[in-house]
Amino acid sequence: MSGRGFGATWWGRAWVTALEQRAQLDPNRLPRGRAYARSGMVDELTVDPGLVRAQVQGSRSAPYQVTVRVRQFGADEWDRVLDAVTARLGHAAALLDGELSPEIVDDVRGAGLDLLPGAGELQPRCSCPDSADPCKHAAAVCYLVADALDTDPFALLALRGRDREEVLAGLRVRRRSGTDAGLGSAPAPEDDDVPARAAFDRPPAALPAPPLPPPRPGRPAVLPLDPPAGCGVRREDLVALAADAAARCWELAVGTGDGGLTLDATEDLARRAAAELGRPGFVVLAAVSGIPSRVLARDAIAWRHGGRGGLAALRESWQPDPEALAEGRAAFDRAAGPGPTRGWRNRLTRGGVQLRLGVDGLWYRLVRSGDEWELDAAPHPDPLALLSAGLPGSVGRPVGWSSPLHVR
Numbered sequence: 001m002s003g004r005g006f007g008a009t010w011w012g013r014a015w016v017t018a019l020e021q022r023a024q025l026d027p028n029r030l031p032r033g034r035a036y037a038r039s040g041m042v043d044e045l046t047v048d049p050g051l052v053r054a055q056v057q058g059s060r061s062a063p064y065q066v067t068v069r070v071r072q073f074g075a076d077e078w079d080r081v082l083d084a085v086t087a088r089l090g091h092a093a094a095l096l097d098g099e100l101s102p103e104i105v106d107d108v109r110g111a112g113l114d115l116l117p118g119a120g121e122l123q124p125r126c127s128c129p130d131s132a133d134p135c136k137h138a139a140a141v142c143y144l145v146a147d148a149l150d151t152d153p154f155a156l157l158a159l160r161g162r163d164r165e166e167v168l169a170g171l172r173v174r175r176r177s178g179t180d181a182g183l184g185s186a187p188a189p190e191d192d193d194v195p196a197r198a199a200f201d202r203p204p205a206a207l208p209a210p211p212l213p214p215p216r217p218g219r220p221a222v223l224p225l226d227p228p229a230g231c232g233v234r235r236e237d238l239v240a241l242a243a244d245a246a247a248r249c250w251e252l253a254v255g256t257g258d259g260g261l262t263l264d265a266t267e268d269l270a271r272r273a274a275a276e277l278g279r280p281g282f283v284v285l286a287a288v289s290g291i292p293s294r295v296l297a298r299d300a301i302a303w304r305h306g307g308r309g310g311l312a313a314l315r316e317s318w319q320p321d322p323e324a325l326a327e328g329r330a331a332f333d334r335a336a337g338p339g340p341t342r343g344w345r346n347r348l349t350r351g352g353v354q355l356r357l358g359v360d361g362l363w364y365r366l367v368r369s370g371d372e373w374e375l376d377a378a379p380h381p382d383p384l385a386l387l388s389a390g391l392p393g394s395v396g397r398p399v400g401w402s403s404p405l406h407v408r
Contacts, residue, residue: 072160346358
């Protein structure tokens, strides 16, 4: 497949292979499903025992509700699965470490079962009017199940009817009963009469390595019930807040940022508005915050271009050293030729373009939009570089560049 692939682990890729070659879904809808999955149209995907649920944005404003049912194993079949898993010491240990050993699938297949879907075992359903089986929305969800499997191999077992705790409970029962020859018989009896000091002096057992964070933020679960009527809280708002919290936690876990913990209320609102800009959630955010959409959109655009520094450049002014502004005046002269440049505090204006020097030492470019100014580029330490990227007749502009901005 070209473009974004599905399945970063071998078991995720095995799911995609089974989906395309064995599940006997309509092959005419699978390419459209891949395109929908790659375009980020699927949201709120959850995997429960025997059932996948998700929302998919289609041509209508409201997303379609998609479910994919997978044939669940019966009790006798699960006994055979657990016997196969506990037959070798490494199988259960690998599962506990978040890995699904290929031998587990092979051993389960040797017991006459298959963890991966076969013909007729997937039952996709969608609320859209397309009668195809599956429609493109359901096909997209089927592909994105591979991402869920990458994150948690227990999801493959859940699709067959038992969640993580049920599987682990079944393994523990077999260990206690002594049926698991690979893991050993019943656990050794605990010491009841060990003095506290002696227990304290014992060398500590090796701690397991902490699990690595998933490759991407998790998706919030679908709410089983709507919030109570009249409470002022909408279902969509709770889901959006949960998704935002998951993304911020993931950012902290992988070390790519501080999760927004240092932002004040104004900055955090701009951050959230930037993520919702151009989506229905932006209108809702403006309404509940009591800020006019026009004002919130300017803040969101500034955040997209420059983050905290961009918002500060849009909303604040300060008095820098005059020599610092001389660099900006010279940049205007080089980019657009000699002419009058108006200056006020940290701002230099010529026609419909303005340079602002931030307290962070970076220059920010703004353009006039009606009676307001909007940030329209990422910050740069060199003001000439900002102007050269976007002024007619400027030094070093890209070939074929055009812009509605004019410097007088």
